[in-house]
Amino acid sequence: MKNKILVIFPIKGPLNGVKVITKNLLHHWENKIDYNLIDTAQAKDFNDFGKFSIQKVFVVLHLIWKVILNYSHQKAYINLSVKGFSFYRDITLITFLLMFRVKVTAHIHANGLEHVKFNLFKKIINKTHLIVINDYQYHHLKEYKNIHVVYNSLPDYYHSKPLVKKQNEKLRILYFSNLSLSKGTQKLQDFIEEINPIGDQVEIKICGGILDSESLEICKNIQKYNFVEILDPIFDEDQKMSLFKDSDVFLFLSDENYEVFPLVYLEALMNGLVIMTTKQVVSDLMISNGNGIEYKIKNRPFIETLLKGNKLKEMQEKSRNVFLKISDFEKFSTQIIKIINDK
Template identity: 20%
Template sequence: MKPRILFIMHVPPPVHGAAMVGKFIKESAKINAAFEADYINLSTSTSLNEIGGAGAGKIIKLLKIQADVVNALSRKNYDLCYVTLTASGPGFYKDLMVVGILKMFEKKIIYHFHNKGVGLSGKSVLTDALYRFVFNKSYSILLSKSLYYDVKNYAPAENVFFCANGIPKNQLTSTAERSDKDICRLLFLGNLMQSKGMLVLLEACRIVKQQGYLFECNFVGGWTDITPEQFSQKVSDFDLDGTAFAHGPKYDQDKRDFLSNSDVLVFPTFYHFEAFPLVILEAMQSGLAVISCPEGGIPDIVVNGETGYLVPQKDAAALAEKIGYLIQNPHVRQNMGKAGQERFSQLFTIDSFEDNICDILRTAAAGKPV
């Protein structure tokens, strides 16, 4: 008999890493063939700007989620309940209500963390008690072994699994087929927010342009705490008109076109909850060299000096140095892109993810957390 699993997770909209992985799971033929699966959407937001906010609409959605969970548990005896638990902040308290229902029904739970922050939040007596309640006799999935420090005070090592994210294969232009070799195209891909490092990148672009390099930098993603007007003003202040461009969110083929026509992904994030950015996997699959920062699980994705570079956070000068070097040395960025493609194919495909997550869920469904 197939293990019965209730998946309580985020799916788009809005589009972010956890939601995209939720979409991959829900649409996976392999996962749905391996388990008797039911799905409940955990999201109460429909846009990026709504995340973290409140309101009557969100309360109604939250109550419906809780009712759906109760109805599902009342109808079927699940072997495992899978929850994409938000690690901290308002989202944690929202998800905590669902966890409480699962605990009340004495269900076995496995959490899949797509962000971090437990270690940052578990400071007060209240939050410490809540985390102990959540993690008690439950399993957890982390995206990288380097993220275990975040939950080690609450999750025994024997209750923790590790599963790197994977993404579907797309047909993209190879590094050897890229045209217009006279200009290096930089790409920032992700939500347009300060903590993802987009203003640091603009400052680095200012430095690189002053050094006389010819390049183009495209920013692709949804607007959050930076408005298009603020971006345009910063571009003007840094004398980057005609060099830096913002395109807003792009999906499917439109996004693939940007990846195909770029040479380097620059993702200088200092977002405290960053765990395992899918945008880096997309760039590696596309044959782009990657410049990022050692935040979360990124050092387990980008091999410094081989598939790209890791630079100190909020350091525009260090970022500019690496950008300038890759602009000057197209053969280096092309070799890094090829090495990144090979690393992606070995570790970060959707097939690898599906195999790993199926093994983990089977083990958890048959096991007993300590």
């Protein structure tokens, strides 16, 4: 027991980036790293993310009991949520771990810790090793002592082999994200209306859970366009990769700098998709090889260039090369293990 790592992360329920990357990491650790898992997932549906309920309080008490049962572990690796009820849950779990003299490594996958003002919480977090996922977070969290930057990564579904993409009759555009106003559903509607005149040359597939009533109305409105298809959320990895591979362009429309390091970027690059993205903390890196553009008010001219000549194929190859350059999952795993082991 003493040599095991206690991993405290959300695993079950509706997928998000944290769950996807953690599942891949734990799969990579099988037969390599000795660990015990405590699953902190509480949301049972997409509409349940970030919302408080009495039932969640009882779940937290159960999680505390699990931590107490595993007090003899020397090291813990925990996801630290930074907003809402989940933040208080994770701080509570970290407090109990520290009480048992467990060395805690906390991984943050979102912005927001810089807004925490309560000194007690800061002191608790300062007793952990803190992993952030981009330079923006690092520079805004300088008050914390043991802070490390580890960029997100994913294992290559194609094992670094050449990716063969078929040429589609129409330009296939994929919007793969949960749907909310902050994640760009209004911009999505504007984009669809803008390219309606060339709708006979494109197909748009929208895949994700609907998070607010406004986005539900928007989805009802855009269904009238015959080149738009709204899919149910996808949880199967092979099915998701097939959807990405069969697509040509990845459309990412979240509010500026709302996202931290979306894994869907890496999934799109892995599958050789041209990237159209709003300005995000890491978006410049995602289109650094001339493999995409920053989303603007008017985007139809760019879509039209992809419908002509070899421009689409050239940019798709560049996207795949960006993924091979920036994503090394073995290195990613090794970095995290070194931080947990304090080496």
